[in-house]
Amino acid sequence: MQLTVSKVGKTYDAQSVLSGISFEAADEERVLLLGPSGSGKSTLLNIICGLQSADSGWVSIGSEAISPSNGDVIRKRNMGIIFQTLRLVSALSVKANLALAQKLQNGSTDPAMIDQTLERLGIANRAKARPFELSQGEAQRAAIARALVVRPKILIADEPTSALDHANTQTVAELLLEAANDAGATLLVATHDDRLKAHFERTLTLSDGRLES
Amino acid sequence: MIGLAIAYLRDRPLTTALNVLLLAISVAMLVLLLQFGNQARDRFERDMRGIDLVVGSKGSPLQLILSSVFHVDQPTGNIPLSSLQLLRRDPAVKRTVPLALGDSFDGYRIVGTDSSFADLYKTKVASGRSFAAPMEAVLGAKAASETGADLGQEFIGNHGFSEDENGNQSHDHAPFKTVGILEATGTVVDRLILTSYESVWDVHGIAHADEVEGGNQDHGDNAHGQRHRTHSTATLHPPPDMRSPAILQANGTELEPELTALLVTYRNVSGAIRVPSMVNRQTEMQSAVPATETARLLALLGASIDGIRIFAWLLALTGGLAIFVALLNMARSREGDLALLRVMGASRSQVFLTIILEGLITAIMGAVVGWITAHSLISIARSNFPTLADLGLTPWQAAPAEAGLIAAVLAIGAFAALIPALRIYRIDPARTLARG
Numbered sequence: 001m002q003l004t005v006s007k008v009g010k011t012y013d014a015q016s017v018l019s020g021i022s023f024e025a026a027d028e029e030r031v032l033l034l035g036p037s038g039s040g041k042s043t044l045l046n047i048i049c050g051l052q053s054a055d056s057g058w059v060s061i062g063s064e065a066i067s068p069s070n071g072d073v074i075r076k077r078n079m080g081i082i083f084q085t086l087r088l089v090s091a092l093s094v095k096a097n098l099a100l101a102q103k104l105q106n107g108s109t110d111p112a113m114i115d116q117t118l119e120r121l122g123i124a125n126r127a128k129a130r131p132f133e134l135s136q137g138e139a140q141r142a143a144i145a146r147a148l149v150v151r152p153k154i155l156i157a158d159e160p161t162s163a164l165d166h167a168n169t170q171t172v173a174e175l176l177l178e179a180a181n182d183a184g185a186t187l188l189v190a191t192h193d194d195r196l197k198a199h200f201e202r203t204l205t206l207s208d209g210r211l212e213s
Numbered sequence: 214m215i216g217l218a219i220a221y222l223r224d225r226p227l228t229t230a231l232n233v234l235l236l237a238i239s240v241a242m243l244v245l246l247l248q249f250g251n252q253a254r255d256r257f258e259r260d261m262r263g264i265d266l267v268v269g270s271k272g273s274p275l276q277l278i279l280s281s282v283f284h285v286d287q288p289t290g291n292i293p294l295s296s297l298q299l300l301r302r303d304p305a306v307k308r309t310v311p312l313a314l315g316d317s318f319d320g321y322r323i324v325g326t327d328s329s330f331a332d333l334y335k336t337k338v339a340s341g342r343s344f345a346a347p348m349e350a351v352l353g354a355k356a357a358s359e360t361g362a363d364l365g366q367e368f369i370g371n372h373g374f375s376e377d378e379n380g381n382q383s384h385d386h387a388p389f390k391t392v393g394i395l396e397a398t399g400t401v402v403d404r405l406i407l408t409s410y411e412s413v414w415d416v417h418g419i420a421h422a423d424e425v426e427g428g429n430q431d432h433g434d435n436a437h438g439q440r441h442r443t444h445s446t447a448t449l450h451p452p453p454d455m456r457s458p459a460i461l462q463a464n465g466t467e468l469e470p471e472l473t474a475l476l477v478t479y480r481n482v483s484g485a486i487r488v489p490s491m492v493n494r495q496t497e498m499q500s501a502v503p504a505t506e507t508a509r510l511l512a513l514l515g516a517s518i519d520g521i522r523i524f525a526w527l528l529a530l531t532g533g534l535a536i537f538v539a540l541l542n543m544a545r546s547r548e549g550d551l552a553l554l555r556v557m558g559a560s561r562s563q564v565f566l567t568i569i570l571e572g573l574i575t576a577i578m579g580a581v582v583g584w585i586t587a588h589s590l591i592s593i594a595r596s597n598f599p600t601l602a603d604l605g606l607t608p609w610q611a612a613p614a615e616a617g618l619i620a621a622v623l624a625i626g627a628f629a630a631l632i633p634a635l636r637i638y639r640i641d642p643a644r645t646l647a648r649g
Binding site for chain 2: 042046049051052072073075076081083085087088089090091092096100101104105146150
């Protein structure tokens with residue numbers, strides 16, 4: 001599904017965080033949004049996900065403009081989102097987290113798909129584990145699994161490899177790409193980790209709230 | 214969302230258990246108060262129906278009512294047989310039921326009376342017939358089922374109202390014969406053994422004729438009176454230690470035929486004005502109004518019951534407060550989780566509902582545990598304290614007011630969750646996610 005970001009601007013306390021951000025990600029395209037901490041990556045992702053409103057410009061998912069007022073619905077219908085730290089609901093097991101994600105999206109669960117996804121990500125043996133029992137790598141895989149089981153049309157990841165070692169970083173990057181391929185989803189990954197650059201066909205660099213050309 | 218709410222409750226088992234326990238204790242106390250209050254009041258009303266006045270020996274009016282109407286206390290003493298004639302002749306009196314108490318069988322009180330008793334309590338014979346001849350007895354439904362008595366069987370009464378009250382003072386010389394079993398009435402009659410009051414005199418060796426003019430319609434034949442005279446002089450004189458002053462009093466060396474109490478129904482309102490004062494003028498007698506004495510008893514108990522009720526509601530509110538504090542703390546510590554739910558596509562309302570459900574489920578568990586505890590306690594108490602069984606307390610009978618009580622406790626649970634839920638409702642997922 002196509003993602004369009006057009007002239008998005010955001011200001012906090014009279015300080016510009018994002019200014020004139022415009023880009024498009026075509027259907028099934030893999031895009032890396034690279035930038036240091038404080039460059040505005042998370043704010044931009046929040047606006048793309050409909051969690052925050054832009055002060056100027058707009059974002060559309062397919063043909064539909066997204067904002068906080070319709071964000072719930074569009075996220076539910078189209079998006080799989082992976083966050084840096086908030087990966088899973090703490091009270092539920094890995095498997096129950098995945099089932100809840102499906103339930104929220106479709107109103108029903110697909111246990112076979114859940115098992116398959118966990119198997120593919122190599123954490124089938126951790127299906128019954130609670131989030132606090134997982135290692136960093138396992139938790140990140142579980143978060144990817146949670147994003148994938150809803151069959152997203154756009155997969156968005158915010159700093160998916162932070163706090164991971166080199167080997168795990170490579171594995172997670174490959175998993176994301178594979179998962180996006182399998183799901184036929186557009187992939188947008190925001191990171192400060194330029195080790196990921198090699199895995200993506202297109203990189204956008206964000207600096208001080210502006211995209212570098 | 215219910216599954217998620219349950220998962221969150223299971224995630225902090227100790228807090229959940231404590232909150233459930235607080236609510237359960239308060240619900241149990243409130244249900245117990247409600248059950249005792251309702252069932253005792255119902256029972257009082259059923260047992261008192263049709264009795265406007267009780268006449269008995271001087272003493273505590275409450276004791277007179279308890280012993281003669283509810284059959285749970287010792288009688289105050291005896292009154293002359295002539296009092297029955299006195300009241301039956303009064304035009305303002307519709308019905309006077311004589312009672313001669315003092316003995317029991319297997320813990321069930323033997324009540325000497327006449328056919329007016331059946332008229333007052335609207336009893337019906339389920340099997341057999343009513344008592345007619347001396348030493349014939351009719352058993353109330355519960356007395357029959359618990360003692361296993363059957364038609365034609367004989368039994369021997371004990372002196373006093375319980376088996377160990379007066380040692381082993383059985384009236385072996387005068388067995389009763391079971392001639393009838395009554396239908397269950399849901400009143401005190403179910404626990405009584407009825408016989409003619411002349412039979413009670415016979416058991417205690419009291420000489421008597423058919424002294425009551427127009428009194429005992431069942432026993433009006435001359436041969437019957439003659440038999441009693443013969444018995445009293447020849448065979449049924451009791452040993453001196455069985456002449457209980459509390460039950461059938463000796464007057465000098467000769468035992469006089471006496472009664473324990475009279476249950477009076479007025480014909481009209483003038484009875485209420487005139488009869489009590491007329492009775493109270495008699496030096497040996499007092500009158501007591503069951504409704505007044507019962508109201509006094511309930512008023513005496515009422516202050517304590519109200520105190521316990523207030524305490525129980527305070528406990529319920531404390532339970533609500535505990536839920537509130539737990540959910541508020543949870544809302545703070547779980548903002549990330551709930552923001553993640555929002556990102557996963559849960560609406561504000563769904564997240565709000567999750568918190569409300571947590572409060573509600575806690576309250577439901579408290580209410581269910583409390584209700585079961587209360588009714589189990591009634592069941593246990595009923596098995597261990599015969600007085601409660603005598604009061605007719607039924608263990609697993611839900612009172613309609615319990616639904617209101619449980620609804621109130623559920624409302625406390627939901628209300629306690631309201632502020633934490635609103636806090637979560639207003640959560641800004643983007644800001645929470647930004648904080649990590």
